[in-house]
Amino acid sequence: MATVAIPANTSVLLLDIEGTTTPITFVKDILFPYIKEHLEDYLSAHWEEDECKQDVHLLKKQAEEDTRQHRAGPVHVLDQTVHTDEEKAIREVVDNVLWQMAADRKTTALKQLQGHMWRAAYAAGRIKGEVYQDVAPAIRRWRRLGLKVYIYSSGSVEAQKLLFGYSVEGDLLDLFDGHFDTNIGPKVESKSYQRIADRIGCPPEDITFLTDVTREARAAEEAGVNVIVVVRPGNMELTEEEKTHYSLITSFSQMEVPGSA
Numbered sequence: 001m002a003t004v005a006i007p008a009n010t011s012v013l014l015l016d017i018e019g020t021t022t023p024i025t026f027v028k029d030i031l032f033p034y035i036k037e038h039l040e041d042y043l044s045a046h047w048e049e050d051e052c053k054q055d056v057h058l059l060k061k062q063a064e065e066d067t068r069q070h071r072a073g074p075v076h077v078l079d080q081t082v083h084t085d086e087e088k089a090i091r092e093v094v095d096n097v098l099w100q101m102a103a104d105r106k107t108t109a110l111k112q113l114q115g116h117m118w119r120a121a122y123a124a125g126r127i128k129g130e131v132y133q134d135v136a137p138a139i140r141r142w143r144r145l146g147l148k149v150y151i152y153s154s155g156s157v158e159a160q161k162l163l164f165g166y167s168v169e170g171d172l173l174d175l176f177d178g179h180f181d182t183n184i185g186p187k188v189e190s191k192s193y194q195r196i197a198d199r200i201g202c203p204p205e206d207i208t209f210l211t212d213v214t215r216e217a218r219a220a221e222e223a224g225v226n227v228i229v230v231v232r233p234g235n236m237e238l239t240e241e242e243k244t245h246y247s248l249i250t251s252f253s254q255m256e257v258p259g260s261a
């Protein structure tokens, strides 16, 4: 098995989730269908609660922005007026969320609501976060070698903590020094990686980012971050050029930390 050495100056490993620590199928076949199945009932049950009101407010803000950017068709535009007809208002939110999910959008508004909806399912043991078997042992080794390990996912920080806190291997939250989501910026924008470096308090060059998505890899590189592309079953096929340009791994166990035996 070929190993990939991270640069000697790396002090932080920044990890994507879907397609990197976790199979894409877990997200597409378990997490997302759960939302589609329970969305309407969830909104009806929680509509008057502050958390749900904030989620709907954020979705409306996003819908306003989508209208300005001509991104949404009329059926997907959330009415900005306050509805007296609760059923109609809920239907509009459902349509908007389903439309965003069909396009696999990564908006903070969508991800925040999803995180809140998954909470009950994880807590009740109806969902357990899938994590590839090579992930936890590798992270434990990196941490023993003095590296810091952070997560950067489009899934909300709360959704990230649920996935690792209620994982198939138990509570894995102690593997991480911190979490970032799209509140720091989209994963396909280089500024987001600069902000993460600032937040952690190290230069971007000291961070190695592991992801399956080459648009994210390019954005991170632009910020000066070192990148390793993770190839897992079901991930998006890489072009020949991408295969030559990036260091590739199929398992975290292939990562070599310079100076370690």
Ligand SMILES: CSCCC(=O)C(=O)COP(=O)(O)O
Residues within 6 Å of the ligand: 016, 017, 018, 019, 027, 031, 106, 111, 114, 152, 153, 154, 155, 156, 159, 160, 163, 187
């Ligand atoms: C971590 S919660 C579920 C995953 C999710 O909603 C998502 O959008 C995954 O995005 P990633 O940036 O981890 O590829």
Ligand SMILES: [Mg+2]
Residues within 6 Å of the ligand: 016, 017, 018, 019, 020, 211, 212, 213
């Ligand atoms: Mg990913």
